Amino acid sequence: MPRFQTTDPGYKNKHGQIVISRTGFPSESFPGQTIYHLRCAHCGHDYGSNGKDIHLRRCPRHQDGAKGEALREPAPSLFSAENV
Template sequence: MTRFQTTDPGFKNKHGQIVISRTGFPSESFPGQTIYHMRCSHCSHDYGSAGKDIHLRRCPRHQNGVKGEPLRTPPPNLFST
């Protein structure tokens, strides 16, 4: 599977949007894409984004960016510490 730097946690795009983590949930807008937890470095707004959009994303709150994908809480894991 091809890996892209733009999906690595900590990546910040030119608009100040930072990748926090991969959620593991599928995108509702783009079949075959995974949702990533994003945070605006300017206003700390959290939202979801399909992996293919990360390099272009703008904050939905104050940069007129497209509304983000929903962030969902993962189910409990029996093996977590």
């Protein structure tokens, strides 16, 4: 599967939208895409975006960008995140 820099945490597009993390949840609007957590560098607004739109995204709060996808909390894990 190809890997794109635009989905790497820390990537910032030309409109100031920063990739925070990959959520692991599937996109509800684009089958086959994963939702990524984005944050606006200008106002701090957090929202979700599918991977293919990251390079074009504008903030939904103040740049007239599309609403984005809902961010969800992952289910609790039975296992610790620590390395054993």
